[in-house]
Amino acid sequence: MSKDVLYLKIAKSVTEQIKSDTLQFGDRLPSLRSAQKLYNVSLNTVKQAYMELESRSLVESRPKYGYFVSQSSQRKLALPSVAPMKVAERENTAEVLIDKVFGTIGGTDVTQFALGIPGKSFLPLAKLKKSMINVINRKSDSGTDYEPVQGNEYLRRESAKWALVLEGKISEDDLVITSGAMNAVYTCLMAVTKSGDSVAVESPVYFGVLQAIQQLGLKVVEIPTHPIYGVDLEALKKVLPTLSACCFVTNFNNPLGFQMPDENKKELVKLITEYNVPLIEDDIYGNLYFGAERPKPCKFYDEAGLVMWIGSVSKTLAPGYRVGWVAPGKFKEQVIRQKLVQTVCSPSIYPDVIADFLEHGRYDHHLRTFRKKLYANYLQIQKSVTEYFPDNTKISEPKGGFMLWLELDKKICTEDLFDEAMSQKINFAPGRMFSQYNQYQNCMRLNYALEWTDRVESDLEKLAKMVKKRM
Template identity: 50%
Template sequence: MQDKVAQKDHLYQRIANVLEQQIKNNVLAIGDKLPSLREFCKRYGTSQTTAIKVYYELESKGLIETRPKSGYYISGSLKRIPALPKISEPSAETSQIQIEDLLEKVYNNAAPMSITLAHAVVADELLPIAKLNKGMIQAMRELKGSGTAYGEIQGNEKLRKQIARHAFTIPDLSHENIITTNGCINAISYAMMVLGKPGDTIAVESPVYFGVLQLARSLGLKVMELPTHPQTGIEIDALKKALEANKINLCLLVSNFSNPLGSLMPDENKKEVVRLIQKHNVPLIEDDIYGDIYFGTNRPNTCKTYDESGLVLWCSSISKTLAPGYRVGWISPGKFKSEILRMKLFHAIASTNITQEVIANFLETGRYEHHLRKLRNTLHTNSLQYIRAINDYFPEGTKVSRPQGGMVLWVEFDQKIDTIQLYDLAVKKGVSIAPGRLFTLQNQFANCMRLNYGMPWNNQLDKGLRSLADIAAELNR
């Protein structure tokens, strides 16, 4: 009896060793799907218990991972993993360094690029465009005037109800406390206009999405950048000190998969952020545009999840997941509903009714969640492929973030490498990146860049990353 048990244990170890060697030799590559437990048992002639032991052994070594409702995937190799970028150390003072010229150059050069890694967008090939087109025809048939009429100021009611149902991590969220907007940045702009006045200070993560920086500057707000960890987000102690010193009038945080770091704020940090802003009566604009693109088993909570005071204004959209050009976004404004509604009336009157109807129907039929499951798997695999390529090709000592969701990577080079210079050389080879200086108003991140992995992985992408690596190696000499 003992001999049979020993044979079974030996079998699971032998199979695990074979698979481990295949991973080491790139026979099984990052992102490859492994057989289901049933298929495994047929292929190797084992019991399910043995199959589970094999996968557990590989999972314990960080070589494979499970994905919800999808199965087992290769997630790592036996090679070294790049280190994480360092925690940012911005100045405690506000700063207003100009980055507009660089921003315009990056955007104006994007169209002719054969490999566009600069923009945080999903490729058309990953979007259900045919289904959206059918939805547009359906919406034209159902809406008054085929969608040409103005909608409600607060937004399409069907869409608001579907948003409330989809946002199950926010307790007691009602469609009555949701206002639609023209994308997430429009929601954020309404919030900034309502909450701040010229000369006020807004606290943000560092680095932070350049659109937030430019919007704040255009409204006359001073920007205070706070230290941020590449995995856990804003440093709570830094936020606490700024609040206690009465240095800030409002905050903007990306609690889930921030842009550009991809950081995910732990639940205990989110609770502490909400506690702090409530204590000091400072409102928080929460940008949750990437929250649906999670790689774990469950959608992460938001700061809004723990808000009981109405001080958190939750903003999001489907621009990063479904239809960027539809410009469908929303805000749950908490205690500031009347002010946000008034601001929308002054600036827009109403949102585009027909695109809202299309998205409402997409959510109502369950097509959105079905699409998200496939998109999450693709983006997760892509992130692993990019990290593998950076590990294999880029100069030694290159650091890279390890996001648990979203669609961007933050890469940190040696101080000798200037990513604006890297950008200028890369565009000549048909590759665009987003230099790190775009994501700050201070003199920092000159040796960093953001890469988008929201596109199908292929040989062309691999070659593009090799080209970036070759240029970086030249600059590093």
């Protein structure tokens, strides 16, 4: 029997044990060496079998502990639908709705499921304060001098050191500092497009990207997107000749939470290289993975310099500092020129604070703690949605990040539901915000990067009751 068939046979055997409840959520699979003896195969065959199970979300690897049956394997609710490709004239982005949702950002007594902001308990506030004091004491100019247009050299150096996933493929000279990830996206769009050009995005897509593209007078092309595998590459290939850029979140996409498989990333890079189309890759959630290791971005596979790789600390350290960066590849000079026109330079204090933290603040330890909390919250919110929401609710299966996408009964309009929920001091992001078309009205995005309390669970139950009442 060939090795390929053997690993699939082992994977099938374990799958059957999970389906029959012989193996249940949290159970540990035999170690690689034990399984090697059990099935009388090579170690590599067992690894392939376990990786196959992991790719199907049936098991999860935990560093130093082994492989365990995942909660996803016990899921009772279906995955969200993939929206069909639309070619009709665009409708309007839900700007009034977006403004209304963002209007809740200062609400202190609101359960904040709506916005992608980590709760304060997730952030290393004391260490950031220490870094701030270090920087103030060190700076003779109190931060009043201009920075180089390319950005703070200290931060570029520390960011390049921390880009371990790229295995040394970028240096401090490759990076440009920006005012957060959205500023980087906007600057990259300005660098590689002109008014009237077409830009591909996922569908559903983060509404900030949608607004940025439209603000620049560009046409949005929404590509059908699978909640596990990401962008439909066949659909993308058909429109690539008409595109001036792609703008995707390949790791823990917002709002679906998928992690595009490595093979798909390689294929995506191959396609954009063939058609010479830049890819603006927002990797802002890349460090917030639930698996064994940080997933590679498309930038890792980019040889032509077409991938403009964006990072930021807005989701992991300090949302309000607005510190981000981009490795723009062959478009570096255009990006620096755009930055000069827009902002001249970045503020000097906050980049120095982040650089100090990256050097001295044990960022790796912070990220490990952050990921553990996030994963615990993900399990909580998934369990609560399954328990409280109607049985026909469809739910995404994020592999990291902190967004959960729900697809409700077609009778439900989440834009109307938002107003009722806000009257109860509960908010969420209605699905209509995530497309230029009149779709996703029965969907919602929930942020689970918040302190999980009895009130949070109770409010989720209240939200579910509002949904049931409308069916």
